Amino acid sequence: MAAIEEFSYFCANKNSWESFFPPFYMKIKKSFYYMTNQEVRVRFAPSPTGPLHIGGVRTALYNYLFARKQGGKIILRIEDTDSNRFVPGAEEYIVKSLHWLGIEFDEGVNVGGDYGPYRQSERRDIYKKYVDQLLKDDKAYIAFDTPQELSVKRDEIKNFQYDASTRGTMRNSLTLSAAEVQKLIDEGNQYVVRFKIEPGIDVHVQDIIRGEVVINSSVLDDKVLFKSADQLPTYHLANIVDDHLMKISHVIRGEEWLPSAPLHVLLYEAFGWGDSKPQFAHLPLLLKPEGNGKLSKRDGDRLGFPVFPLEWKDPKTGDISSGYRESDYLPEAVVNFLALLGWNPGTEQEIMSMDELIELFDLTRCNKSGAKFDYEKGRWFNHEYILKMADEEVAKMYQSYLIEEGIDAPWDKLVTIVGLMKNRVNFIHELVPLCRFFFVAPTEYDAKTTKKRWKENSYLHMSKLLEVLEGLDDFTGEFTEEQVRAMIEKNEFHLGQVMNAWRLTLVGEGKGPQMFDIIALLGKEETLNRMRRALTILPDKRQ
């Protein structure tokens, strides 16, 4: 008998078996969390208070990767319960941004679905019903204290908190008679509904990323759940009701929500939904690249990189904030970069397509600590994606920049240029200045390069070279190179000296691809013109 009790204790006590076979437990623990009878349904639930921050984008991405990996659904829900902070255009911005990044939703404000409406401002009646239920069950109460009164209270009493210890001294339905309450309401006084939190209870939150977090209910205040002024719930109520009604199985959100997770657990229990509450995963925050603190819009402005996916124009001030798209980032690169800020597949693979990310994604491999935003690495990712892209694809984007510059180039030439040059840029627009010499002859010659590469015998070299080239019809074949090399050998010229001086005449500086690639693209006429012109401008240094 004693043995059986001991055994059942052993089984029930996590710590005992964890210490008994820790490695084994760790392996189990991971898959353990995903075990759920219900369909996987996650949501991304931003507030339309402005452009979607890059940290929010990452939250959306992780939700998306998790949903796809688990064969579940992802829902886009708009949490616009604060009418004061509503910003026109923000919702559209969010939808467009996520679409640009390839994050698509199965249900939501933009695509519909069976659990709508997906905009909280359109769900007033639903919330009202649940607020009333809480009131009826004595799990919540009505409070008349005005924001001004509360603020005075907070000034007077250090660490004032509206909770079990103070609610008896405030103006609410617990201290007022039913008749008085009704009278105040009838007279049109504004009120709020507060959640009646029982003190002294240890609330346990199981977090997929952080393990168990315990908070005592006494440190929680009686949160406002509903405001009579706009007949809307606050985040906490709306969030719990919607997650329940929309059958959300996993809540994946930023770490800033961790402190209120116990409150949410209590709310699920108050509604009697304790057994079907979702699993939580609180993601680490994205931090400033330098110094401390959360990444903000100002950091982007200060350090010169975007913190928003798309360009955003503030409807009030007209201020423009730059976006990744407008800064010439490829969405695949942004996704890849963001995915690795706080998560990694456990291998050394860093370049991953969306499909690979989905395949590899695992919430239990998310980090607990915040990640400083390493903008340089973002540039590198973009570079890698340019390299991965087909030349034709890059050429298309390059072409649109050229058209802006008034350069209309033959398609084949563009593709060839891209093939030659794309390995040296982080952004496609950088090809424009880098490759300008293919279209525009140099009007001046870089002083440093001239000094270094244009020597006493350069004039002679170029003259001889001109002779050879004049005798050739076409610069695209290997024959050209053979002839030039033969001439150099015959005259016992120094190959490097000839080539570098030649490059100066055609490019105007000391950079660029192989000379024979350049002349193949330039063509005979242009090549000879540039050389002849250079000979009239560059100094003849012969003694």
Add this chain to the structure above:
RNA sequence: GGCGAGUUCGUCUAGGGGUUAGGACGCUGGCCUCUCACGCCGGAAACACGGGUUCGAUUCCCGUACUCGCUACCA
């Protein structure tokens, strides 16, 4: 102040009771080469601190420090 979370190269991170602590970005030396890039081969660079537990701790525990988050009729 209270509560919570976090802490491995400058940055993103792997790892985990015994390792030369691995990779990537950035920086840097070299090779390749007609230049510049790319590529390849190298280099510098890290377990916050103090106690425990242990034969042994960067890894486990406790404390301290620091950082972040929350502490609204914002989300």
